[in-house]
Amino acid sequence: MAIGEYTESTDSKLISEEDSIYTKILNDIARGKLVSGDRLVTTQLAKQYNTSINPVREALKQLQGEGFVTVLANSGSRVTKFEFHTMRDVFEILALLEPYLMEWFINEHTDEQLDTLKIILKQMTDLSPSDFVRYRELDAEFHASMYSHHYNKRAYGMWCKNRLMLQAFHANLGFSVRRFEQSLVEHQDLLTGIENRNVDAVMTTLNKHIDNSGQYWSKHFQ
Structure with a gap:
């Protein structure tokens, strides 16, 4: 491969190119569009990503399990406060x-x-x-x-x-x-x-x- 012809492979990315709600939210957290402590309202996110509420809920649950989202009683989901x-x-x-x-x-x-x-x-x-x-x-x-x-x-x-x-x-x-x-x-x-x-x-x-x-x-x- 000649210098200048590099094409980024999916395997070398921290976040996959998969066009899912999970990857969209994770990308926004990693790039600072959603910052530590930000509240994550499912209805707002569904509208923002042009999807229904259920995929957003599933994505937030997965991100919670990975430590990127925190769910607190009476406070809802928030970007984890690092x-x-x-x-x-x-x-x-x-x-x-x-x-x-x-x-x-x-x-x-x-x-x-x-x-x-x-x-x-x-x-x-x-x-x-x-x-x-x-x-x-x-x-x-x-x-x-x-x-x-x-x-x-x-x-x-x-x-x-x-x-x-x-x-x-x-x-x-x-x-x-x-x-x-x-x-x-x-x-x-x-x-x-x-x-x-x-x-x-x-x-x-x-x-x-x-x-x-x-x-x-x-x-x-x-």
Whole structure:
């Protein structure tokens, strides 16, 4: 595959392309159209998504089971309020899963998969810090395009769920220029290490990438 010809596959997306009410609501949460604490009224959502009430109820029930929606007595359904301890737990889970998923990719990746990473990183580089929503989508695609090839689909599924929670929390949190530039360097270092199949270098960069993201999130959350 030549550089510039990348077409995103469904497998490398955190949210499938399936045109269901569930995916529409989840997309709106991940992109910050529905934010933490927002009330989710079934009649309003049904009108918004041009559907009946039952599919909305089923979608909210599924999202509740996955931790994206909270149902409280006398309050109805709301987008989950992602508190500090929740996001701390998410970061710790990702810090455990990513090295496991990454190590396999370093050793097993193909040239075509490497070209995919180069294209995504080029798209990230072409953005500005103000394009933080699109940057985070591409960031997620960058990692998903590696981890989705892992044989352990349960581990990959767990990563997707927690990454989506992270993305939902970060949806309206902008980048400083410094963090934006730092993140790009970290991704380039990951790509270089993967291309050289240098496990130690990639793991060092990945741990730094996770730590820096966690520190930036924690500072702004508090």
